[in-house]
Amino acid sequence: MATLFSLSPSPYFSSAFLSPVKTPFQKCFQRPQKALHYTRVASKILSPESEAPPAVQTFWKWISGEGVISSKCPVKPGIVPEGLGLVAQRDIRRNEVVLEVPKKFWINPDTVSASEVGSVCGGLKPWISVALFLIREKKLREESMWRYYLDILPEYTDSTIYWSEEELSEIQGTQLLSTTLGVKEYVQSEFEKVEEEVILPNEKLFPFPITSDDFLWAFGILRSRAFSRLRGQNLVLIPIADLINHDPNITTEEYAWEIKGAGLFSRELLFSLRSPVSVKAGEQVMIQYDLNKSNAELALDYGFIESRPERNAYTLTLQISESDEFFGDKLDIAESNGLGETAYFDINLGQSLPPAMIPYLRLVALRGTDAFLLESIFRNAVWGHLELPISRANEELICQVVRAACSSALSSYHTSIEEDEKLMEGGNLDRRLQIAVGTRAGEKKVLQQIDGIFKERELELDELEYYQERRLKDLGLVGEQGDIIFWEPK
Numbered sequence: 001m002a003t004l005f006s007l008s009p010s011p012y013f014s015s016a017f018l019s020p021v022k023t024p025f026q027k028c029f030q031r032p033q034k035a036l037h038y039t040r041v042a043s044k045i046l047s048p049e050s051e052a053p054p055a056v057q058t059f060w061k062w063i064s065g066e067g068v069i070s071s072k073c074p075v076k077p078g079i080v081p082e083g084l085g086l087v088a089q090r091d092i093r094r095n096e097v098v099l100e101v102p103k104k105f106w107i108n109p110d111t112v113s114a115s116e117v118g119s120v121c122g123g124l125k126p127w128i129s130v131a132l133f134l135i136r137e138k139k140l141r142e143e144s145m146w147r148y149y150l151d152i153l154p155e156y157t158d159s160t161i162y163w164s165e166e167e168l169s170e171i172q173g174t175q176l177l178s179t180t181l182g183v184k185e186y187v188q189s190e191f192e193k194v195e196e197e198v199i200l201p202n203e204k205l206f207p208f209p210i211t212s213d214d215f216l217w218a219f220g221i222l223r224s225r226a227f228s229r230l231r232g233q234n235l236v237l238i239p240i241a242d243l244i245n246h247d248p249n250i251t252t253e254e255y256a257w258e259i260k261g262a263g264l265f266s267r268e269l270l271f272s273l274r275s276p277v278s279v280k281a282g283e284q285v286m287i288q289y290d291l292n293k294s295n296a297e298l299a300l301d302y303g304f305i306e307s308r309p310e311r312n313a314y315t316l317t318l319q320i321s322e323s324d325e326f327f328g329d330k331l332d333i334a335e336s337n338g339l340g341e342t343a344y345f346d347i348n349l350g351q352s353l354p355p356a357m358i359p360y361l362r363l364v365a366l367r368g369t370d371a372f373l374l375e376s377i378f379r380n381a382v383w384g385h386l387e388l389p390i391s392r393a394n395e396e397l398i399c400q401v402v403r404a405a406c407s408s409a410l411s412s413y414h415t416s417i418e419e420d421e422k423l424m425e426g427g428n429l430d431r432r433l434q435i436a437v438g439t440r441a442g443e444k445k446v447l448q449q450i451d452g453i454f455k456e457r458e459l460e461l462d463e464l465e466y467y468q469e470r471r472l473k474d475l476g477l478v479g480e481q482g483d484i485i486f487w488e489p490k
């Protein structure tokens with residue numbers, strides 16, 4: 001039964017633990033300790049200690065001198081609870097533009113192409129060419145035109161990709177752990193490829209050692225700071241604009257950034273950043289990074305999570321087994337309905353199941369006397385039938401399989417929800433432990449929610465209306481009381 005589908009943790013999976021990541025670069029200045037992840041700081045006027053450290057002041061002088069920022073710019077970098085951030089220099093209105101950065105100050109695959117390493121980075125994936133560019137520029141130090149920007153980039157964040165083995169043991173059994181390990185394995189294998197194909201054969205361009213830790217640093221920088229979903233720009237670092245922090249209380253769907261022309265007579269492009277809310281002088285300007293990311297994604301990409309329940313998610317991976325005697329028909333039906341041999345369903349805490357999940361489950365579980373629905377004459381109508389219970393056996397099977405999978409997933413965590421909640425209530429958790437405890441508790445709550453849905457369904461099995469009954473009703477062969485009307489010859 002358990003082979004009907006897998007409830008695997010995530011599309012990435014590896015059981016291997018990786019050794020702790022050493023910090024790749026020397027600190028250029030003492031980055032501040034961050035505040036608890038759940039606190040909103042934008043409402044507070046930042047204290048005079050928010051005066052930027054020398055490296056940030058040098059960076060500011062550089063971009064001001066280059067004309068990127070005018071003296072009227074309403075924000076300035078400062079120390080904030082999230083590290084560095086953008087602090088309002090005067091009251092800012094909702095939707096007011098706070099920064100405009102011209103294209104020549106962006107770092108994207110075009111920047112790499114136009115650089116000294118452009119000729120050897122041509123065939124690389126965009127993120128790999130930008131990662132390699134960042135590492136090289138960082139190692140060139142004084143010789144790099146980007147040095148003042150690179151000097152203010154963090155060496156690491158609280159993203160789980162930078163966690164030690166001991167820290168990772170706190171997320172044992174979670175989807176976040178398997179995704180983290182999968183991502184690290186992916187980065188490592190991409191590093192080995194680029195080392196062999198680009199770095200080692202071009203010693204003149206890369207005269208210094210480049211390690212897999214350097215590569216992981218660059219990957220983390222891009223994951224946490226690159227802007228995406230911009231007109232024609234899928235991966236772009238925008239110095240200064242990337243100092244903007246995330247505020248969980250900002251829930252506007254609209255993006256706070258866009259690319260636009262510099263003016264009627266200019267062909268130059270500008271990256272423009274707006275404040276989604278009004279901000280008082282001295283407060284921090286913040287945005288919503290992405291309303292659709294789960295806590296696991298936030299933890300992996302940025303190194304923080306939110307307390308909002310719906311950020312807790314679990315991805316169910318369902319699969320039509322190749323050994324299923326009806327594999328071909330089931331796959332055909334799944335594909336005609338936008339799904340495939342494997343389907344991933346993200347389930348969020350407090351929200352209903354994705355609409356296609358139960359029909360897909362019923363399809364996967366279809367067998368025995370119900371298999372006639374797989375015949376080609378039903379092909380156009382079958383999904384509609386799968387949206388409603390097919391038979392008691394089919395419905396019971398999906399309940400049993402889902403509940404068994406939930407119980408098996410729940411048994412792989414090393415703490416209970418109650419233990420996690422006690423730890424959270426106690427407070428004083430270190431930032432990474434707070435992420436670990438919050439994520440593992442969230443995943444377990446979602447699993448309990450899924451189990452609860454199917455437990456309830458199991459109790460209703462006798463009351464549900466199944467395919468045959470519906471069919472008889474459609475044909476007018478079922479009476480008011482559910483009794484079968486037999487045709488009686490006159």
Ligand SMILES: C[S@@+](CC[C@H](N)C(=O)[O-])C[C@H]1O[C@@H](n2cnc3c(N)ncnc32)[C@H](O)[C@@H]1O
Nearest residue numbers: 082083084157224225242243244245246302304
């Ligand atoms: C785009 S950068 C923002 C600038 C960054 N604070 C810095 O010091 O360079 C994104 C990173 O800022 C931090 N950050 C942003 N918003 C945060 C929040 N609400 N809570 C905790 N950390 C946050 C995380 O380290 C994240 O990976």
